[in-house]
Amino acid sequence: MTFSRKLTLGILLLLCLTLSLGGGWTIDRNLDFALQRAQTQNAALHQRERSALEQALRTDGARNTVAAARTVLDYAAELQSAVGAQPFYFSVLDEQGTTLYSSLPAAVRYAAQRGAIAAGARQLSYTAEGSARYMLLASPLQGSLDGLWLVSAYDVAPLYAERDRQLRQYFLLETAALVLAGAAAALFSRRMTRPLRALQTAARSMAQGAYDRRVPVCGQREFDALGQDFNQMADAVESRMDALRQESARQSRFVAAFTHELKTPMTSILGYADLLRMGEQPAERRRQAADYIYHEAGRLETLSRSLLQLLGLEQEQIVLAPVAVRLVFGDVRRSLPEDFPATICTDCDPQAVVLAQRSLLGDLVRNLVLNAANSGPKDGAVHLGCRRQGDGWELTVSDTGCGMAAQELPRITEPFYMVDKSRARRAGGSGLGLSLCAEIARLHGSTLTFVSEPGRGTTVSLHLKEGRE
Amino acid sequence: MYPVLVVDDEAPIAELISITLSQIGLPCVQAHSGSEAADLIETRKFDLILLDVMLPDVDGFELMDYIRPTGTPVIFLTARTAVDDRVRGLKLGAYDYIVKPFAAPELLARVEGVLRHAGRRDTLLRAWDVVVDPEARTAAKNGVPVPLTPHEFDLLLALLHNRGITLYRSALLELVWGMDAEPSNRTLDIHMSRLRRKLGWDDHIRTVPRVGYMLEEEETP
Amino acid sequence: MKQSFLPTMGALLVCAALLGGPALWARLGDARRTQLVTARPVTAGALDEDARAIPVLYELHAGSTCTDPDAPAELPEPDPAELCAEAADPLAALAEAGVISDREKAGLDALLARTPDQYSRGADGSQQTLSLLWFGETTTAGLYLTRQAATGVYVSYSLPVGGDLDGETRLRTWLALLGMDGLGDWETADTDVPDTTALYSAKARATVCCTSGEDWLYLELRKGQSTF
Numbered sequence: 001m002t003f004s005r006k007l008t009l010g011i012l013l014l015l016c017l018t019l020s021l022g023g024g025w026t027i028d029r030n031l032d033f034a035l036q037r038a039q040t041q042n043a044a045l046h047q048r049e050r051s052a053l054e055q056a057l058r059t060d061g062a063r064n065t066v067a068a069a070r071t072v073l074d075y076a077a078e079l080q081s082a083v084g085a086q087p088f089y090f091s092v093l094d095e096q097g098t099t100l101y102s103s104l105p106a107a108v109r110y111a112a113q114r115g116a117i118a119a120g121a122r123q124l125s126y127t128a129e130g131s132a133r134y135m136l137l138a139s140p141l142q143g144s145l146d147g148l149w150l151v152s153a154y155d156v157a158p159l160y161a162e163r164d165r166q167l168r169q170y171f172l173l174e175t176a177a178l179v180l181a182g183a184a185a186a187l188f189s190r191r192m193t194r195p196l197r198a199l200q201t202a203a204r205s206m207a208q209g210a211y212d213r214r215v216p217v218c219g220q221r222e223f224d225a226l227g228q229d230f231n232q233m234a235d236a237v238e239s240r241m242d243a244l245r246q247e248s249a250r251q252s253r254f255v256a257a258f259t260h261e262l263k264t265p266m267t268s269i270l271g272y273a274d275l276l277r278m279g280e281q282p283a284e285r286r287r288q289a290a291d292y293i294y295h296e297a298g299r300l301e302t303l304s305r306s307l308l309q310l311l312g313l314e315q316e317q318i319v320l321a322p323v324a325v326r327l328v329f330g331d332v333r334r335s336l337p338e339d340f341p342a343t344i345c346t347d348c349d350p351q352a353v354v355l356a357q358r359s360l361l362g363d364l365v366r367n368l369v370l371n372a373a374n375s376g377p378k379d380g381a382v383h384l385g386c387r388r389q390g391d392g393w394e395l396t397v398s399d400t401g402c403g404m405a406a407q408e409l410p411r412i413t414e415p416f417y418m419v420d421k422s423r424a425r426r427a428g429g430s431g432l433g434l435s436l437c438a439e440i441a442r443l444h445g446s447t448l449t450f451v452s453e454p455g456r457g458t459t460v461s462l463h464l465k466e467g468r469e
Numbered sequence: 470m471y472p473v474l475v476v477d478d479e480a481p482i483a484e485l486i487s488i489t490l491s492q493i494g495l496p497c498v499q500a501h502s503g504s505e506a507a508d509l510i511e512t513r514k515f516d517l518i519l520l521d522v523m524l525p526d527v528d529g530f531e532l533m534d535y536i537r538p539t540g541t542p543v544i545f546l547t548a549r550t551a552v553d554d555r556v557r558g559l560k561l562g563a564y565d566y567i568v569k570p571f572a573a574p575e576l577l578a579r580v581e582g583v584l585r586h587a588g589r590r591d592t593l594l595r596a597w598d599v600v601v602d603p604e605a606r607t608a609a610k611n612g613v614p615v616p617l618t619p620h621e622f623d624l625l626l627a628l629l630h631n632r633g634i635t636l637y638r639s640a641l642l643e644l645v646w647g648m649d650a651e652p653s654n655r656t657l658d659i660h661m662s663r664l665r666r667k668l669g670w671d672d673h674i675r676t677v678p679r680v681g682y683m684l685e686e687e688e689t690p
Numbered sequence: 691m692k693q694s695f696l697p698t699m700g701a702l703l704v705c706a707a708l709l710g711g712p713a714l715w716a717r718l719g720d721a722r723r724t725q726l727v728t729a730r731p732v733t734a735g736a737l738d739e740d741a742r743a744i745p746v747l748y749e750l751h752a753g754s755t756c757t758d759p760d761a762p763a764e765l766p767e768p769d770p771a772e773l774c775a776e777a778a779d780p781l782a783a784l785a786e787a788g789v790i791s792d793r794e795k796a797g798l799d800a801l802l803a804r805t806p807d808q809y810s811r812g813a814d815g816s817q818q819t820l821s822l823l824w825f826g827e828t829t830t831a832g833l834y835l836t837r838q839a840a841t842g843v844y845v846s847y848s849l850p851v852g853g854d855l856d857g858e859t860r861l862r863t864w865l866a867l868l869g870m871d872g873l874g875d876w877e878t879a880d881t882d883v884p885d886t887t888a889l890y891s892a893k894a895r896a897t898v899c900c901t902s903g904e905d906w907l908y909l910e911l912r913k914g915q916s917t918f
Contacts, residue, residue, distance in 0.1 A: 005694065009701040016705040024712030028719050035723070040731040047733045054752065119727050121739045128724040137730065139739075142748045160720070167713050174709055256549060260523060263548035267570035268481035274573055275488065279681060280635035285488070292481040420525070 003196070004189035011185040016178055023170045031163045035156060038135060039124060042154040046137040049090060050150050057143045068092070068145050069100040076103060089134070089154070093117065095147030104153050107132035113151045126156070133157045195223035199230055211238040257416035261303055261430060265296035299430070306432035310415070313439045318357045320444065322467030325352040325386045325395065331362040332369060332384075341380070342373040342399075348386040352393045354464035356444055364440040367433045368397040368460050375401025375458060392466050398459035404452040412450065413438040470590065471514045472496040473580075476506040476532075477521040477546060482569075486519060489573045490580060492630050493594065503527025507535060514539075516590055517583060519567075521546045522558065533561045542587040544579055574644070577630060594629045597687065599668055601629060610668060620645055621664050628674065628684035635675075635683040738893035744870055746843040747894050750913050753816035753838060770809045770822075774802045777820060777835060780844045787867035790907070791854035798851055801831055816840060843868065845911040852907035857887030857900040864909060865889070865898060879915070890915055 056075045062068040072092050079088060091102035091113060104113070107129035116138035119125050124137045134153040141148040195215075202213045214234055215227040272289040275281060281289065326348045333344055354361075365384070372382040377399040385396040404412065404419055411417050416431035434448075441448050441462055452458040473495050477483040480501060487497040498515070500506040503524040510518075518541050522529030529545065536543055545558045545566035555566050564583045567576060581592045581603055594601040599615075601608045606622055608615045617625065623645040627636060636644075642657060661682055665671045675683045741747045781802075785795035801824055808823035814836070822833040831850035838845060858878070865871040870891070879888040879897060888899035897916045901908040 002694070005698065009698060012705055013701055013708075016708045020708040020711035024715035027712055028715055031716075031719070031723075036731075039728075040733075043731045044733045047736050058752065115727075122730055123727050124730045125727045126724050128720075133724070140743070142742055142745075142752070163716060167716060170712060171709060178705060178709075260548040263569045264479055264482070267548075268479065268485065270570045271482070271485040271489075271573070275485070277637065278573075278634070278640045279631055279637055279683070280677070288484070292484070296481060418525075 002193075004186070004193040007189040007192075008182065008185040012178060012182050015181050016174075019174045019177060023174060027163060027166050027170060030166065031159060034159045034162070035135075038154065038156055038159060042135055042137060042152070043124070045154070046139065046150075046152045049088070049152060050139050050141065053092070053150055054141050054143050057141065057145065057148075062143075062145055064145070065094055065098065065100060068094075068148060072101040076101060088152075090150060090152045092141070093149045093151060095149075100148070104151070105132070105134075108134050108136065108153045112136060113138070116151050117149050127153075131157065131160075133160050195227065199223075199227065202230065202234070206234060206237065211241050254415055257431070258307070261416050262300070265299045265303075268296040269293050269300075303430040303432070306430050306436060310432055310436050310439060313360075313436070313443060316443065318360065318443050320355040320357060320467075322353050323356045323358045323361065325354055325393065326350060328356070328358060328361050328365060329384050329386075331358070332365045335362070335366055336369070340373065342369075342377060343381045344369065344384060345381050346384045348384065349388065349393075352386045352388075353467045354393050354395075355467035356464060360440045360443065364437045364462070365395070365397060367437050371433060372397055372399035372401060372458065375399055375403070377401040377457065389463055393464050394461055395464060396459055396461045398457060400457040403454040403456050403458055404450075405454050406452075409450050409452065413448070471516040472498050474498050474500060474506065474509060474515045474518045474541075476500045476503070476519065476524070476529075478502060478523075478525055479521070482521075482546075486576065489576055492632065492634075493577060493581075495580070503529075503532055506532065510536060510539060510541075515541050517541065517580065517587075518543045519546055519580075520544070520563075523548065530557065530561060533558075533563065537562050542583050544583055594626075596629060596632075596684065597670075597673065599670075601625060608668070615667050617664070617667065620660055621667070624660055624664055625668075628682065632684055633686040635677045635681050637681045641681060737895055738873070741870075741873055741891070741894040741896075744868075744873075744894075745841045746838060746845070746868060746911070747870065747896060749816070749838045749840050749843075750845070750896055750911065753840065768809065768811050770805055773809050773811065773820060773822060774806070777822060777833060778802055780835060780837075780847075781849075783867060784847070784864070788863040789855075789860050789867060789909070790849070790851065794849070794851035794854055794907075798833075798849065801833065801850065806833075813839070817845070847907070847909040849907040849909075851905060852902040853904045857885075857902060858889075860900050860902070860907075860909065861887060861889050861898050864900075868911070870894060888916065 053072065053075060057068060057071050060067065060071040060074075062071045069092075076088075087103070089104050089108070091104050092100040093113065094100060097114065099110075108127055109129070112125070112127035112134075113136070115127075116125050116136035119138065121139040124135060127134050127136055133156045135156050136151060136153055138149050138151045141150050199215050202215045205213045211234065214231045217224050217227060269292075272293050276286065276289050326346075329344075329346050329348055333346075336344070369382050369384070379400050381399075383396070383398045385398070386393055388394075402420075408419050412419065413434045415435045417434075418431045438448055444462075444464060446463050449461045450458065451461075473490055475483045475486045475490075475497050477486070477499075478501050480499075483499040483501065487499060490497050495517075498509065498513070500509055503526045506520075506524075507527070518536060520529050520532060520536075520543055522545055524532070533543065543563045545555075545563050546569060547555070547558070547566060548569045558566055564586065565579050567579055584590045585592045585604055592603060594603065598611050599608060603626060606619075608617055608622065608625060624641065627641060627644045638654065638657060645660075646656075661674065661676075665674050670684075673685050675685060677683060737747070737751055778799075781790070781795065781798050784790050785792065790798070802822075804824060806822040807825045808821070810819075810821050812819040812821070816839050817836050818839050820833075820835040820837075824831045829850075832848065833850065834846070834848035835844055836846040837843060862871065862876075865876060870876075873891050873893045875893050876889040876891045876898070879890040879899075881888050881899070883901070885903060886899060886901040888897050890897045895914055897912045897914065899908075899910050899912065899916065
């Protein structure tokens with residue numbers, strides 16, 4: 001059941017309960033009060049009648065039942081003629097229960113009269129027959145004749161009739177009130193919950209993938225706060241989704257590039273191997289096949305090695321220690337093959353000591369040096385430099401080779417991205433070299449900066465923190 | 470009868486394709502870059518173009534637009550398995566595609582299929598007085614049809630595809646009977662002798678002892 | 691939809707049922723009311739029922755104070771001996787009840803033995819009076835008794851003896867004699883007059899007072915709250 005409906009029904013039930021209980025109690029109490037007033041009034045009336053009757057009996061000096069009965073009859077007749085139409089209901093009984101006189105209506109049964117007498121002069125009772133309601137008062141008549149009782153009956157049916165009228169009126173009132181309240185509550189709760197429904201719609205559409213849905217402000221403070229929180233959450237979700245999507249796209253690109261880099265040498269290896277095992281090939285073809293297989297396998301080996309290193313680095317946290325830059329440069333120089341095509345020129349501040357991991361930093365520099373050499377520098381040299389920058393040091397590897405176009409620069413550290421494929425292939429490159437360098441730089445808390453101009457050359461720089469001995 | 474153009478920046482692969490196709494008598498021309506290929510397309514005519522989509526300088530798909538006016542059928546070579554790449558290529562007008570890495574028989578089947586379909590060449594294989602239709606799987610000597618069992622026909626095809634090469638017995642068994650079957654060597658010899666008899670090629674199918682069989686090449690006059 | 695339909699209908703049915711609540715409550719109340727026997731409200735100024743039941747009190751209140759114009763003021767000459775005999779009974783009752791002491795009773799007996807010098811009987815409204823006088827050398831002893839005509843109960847005594855008992859004791863014992871002590875709310879009333887004690891009962895709405903001296907005593911039962 002919707003909240004707004006629950007609210008409406010709850011209000012309605014509560015109102016109904018309150019009105020019914022309150023109304024029922026009030027109307028009942030009203031009747032009780034009316035009866036009490038009637039009691040007081042009737043007690044006084046009864047007293048007067050009693051006195052009048054006693055006086056009449058006294059005056060007549062009735063000494064026996066018959067005489068008394070006559071007296072009472074005379075009295076009643078006199079009363080009738082004096083007062084007129086208004087009925088006085090009373091009866092006079094003696095101790096044995098004989099009725100001397102009675103003007104009581106049939107509704108007041110003999111048993112009720114006896115009951116009233118039994119109740120005594122200090123109490124009063126009621127009797128009901130059908131729709132007739134009477135209040136009975138019985139008192140002993142004092143006088144010369146003992147044992148006479150006066151029983152008066154007063155009609156209280158009008159009070160009950162009034163009460164019934166009140167009930168009917170109240171019923172109509174209550175019904176009208178409930179209908180109005182119900183309508184108002186329904187309307188109001190729908191209005192109140194409109195912001196909630198807006199929120200619900202937004203949440204639902206978000207669940208189905210529309211991450212750009214936001215909730216508008218509606219003016220109610222509580223709902224606005226909720227709406228704002230929802231919007232913030234939606235923002236967070238959207239940006240997270242974007243990030244995930246980008247990540248996923250990046251991974252797809254990586255897998256696609258990797259697959260390609262893998263399949264290409266595999267094609268050669270498989271193809272030539274297949275050729276060789278089919279039949280006796282001519283000697284030249286055999287030699288060439290074996291050569292291709294060997295070289296492509298070598299490519300695969302380089303690829304797997306670089307990839308493992310790259311993946312390994314991504315998981316790693318390295319420990320940085322103070323390292324002298326000139327030592328690193330020395331390591332790199334020694335690691336290069338004898339027939340390295342370019343010469344290494346070093347311009348390093350001897351004081352330079354950085355926070356680094358020696359072997360990784362060496363790998364980084366070595367890769368950059370290899371790239372620089374492959375770019376075909378005009379002066380045949382690769383320049384290594386290290387100088388102060390801020391409170392740290394800047395390492396540079398520069399060449400005067402073929403350079404790179406500006407639009408290439410953002411992508412060069414992507415895995416498997418090669419600016420000049422044919423050149424890289426010839427050099428046995430896998431496209432992972434710069435990715436590795438970028439990862440090593442990241443582990444050192446820094447990034448590589450590339451400045452390049454096609455035809456003029458390239459400079460790669462890296463900022464490292466000062467490493468105190 | 471024009472040559473086949475093989476465009477792939479990976480020299481070994483281009484060479485491999487070239488070798489395979491020349492076995493069935495299709496001369497090949499290799500191009501190792503998109504620009505090189507464009508030049509060749511401009512100046513020469515080809516019966517078929519095998520095109521690698523991942524060329525360093527030009528997108529293979531872009532090259533398609535260049536090739537289409539010539540009406541030359543194209544088979545794509547791709548390492549990517551993504552469906553949309555393949556569909557894209559086919560939509561651009563390629564006849565077929567081959568996924569790397571590929572096996573020689575697959576390459577031959579595709580090429581033969583496209584050539585036949587495009588009507589560029591007949592893909593009949595000819596050796597001496599015998600004409601073999603790989604599609605119809607028929608062989609005729611001097612115009613007279615020669616009835617051959619399926620295995621015999623496959624053997625004939627294998628020999629024709631590797632003219633002048635001594636095929637290893639194990640290779641022949643694998644090509645004809647498949648990797649899972651385990652026929653005996655006797656089976657191979659029996660089939661080969663029956664083939665020789667039916668075609669009258671006792672001299673042309675040479676037995677290389679302990680190695681295998683070879684179909685001789687015709688001497689070019 | 692169906693799931694919310696049932697509770698909604700249920701709630702509405704409960705509301706409809708509750709609408710009949712007041713009527714139901716009223717019916718239940720009626721059953722109670724018609725069986726009710728409850729205390730009657732006390733009418734202001736009415737005599738308490740217990741007091742009313744005592745004839746002397748009823749007669750006290752109901753009796754007329756108007757003199758019957760037709761009745762003779764003084765009745766025909768009574769017989770003095772008869773009157774003395776008539777007076778003896780109430781006095782004996784007083785002595786027996788302890789309202790007067792034996793010594794006082796003896797004094798009265800002595801008086802009654804002599805023939806009164808003056809004697810009469812009278813009627814005063816609903817009351818009858820009896821008066822006896824003895825002249826002495828220095829003093830005159832008088833005996834006045836008043837009683838209710840309807841009940842015959844003596845409501846006032848004026849006696850030429852006294853001094854033996856205190857006022858309150860006399861009054862309390864007199865109340866016991868009259869049978870009115872059962873009412874239980876006879877309280878001492880203020881009298882500014884010395885030698886006078888008065889008890890008032892709210893239920894009876896009557897006062898009994900006693901004025902006594904060395905050798906005289908006056909007891910009276912009066913209607914209402916008297917001031918002295």
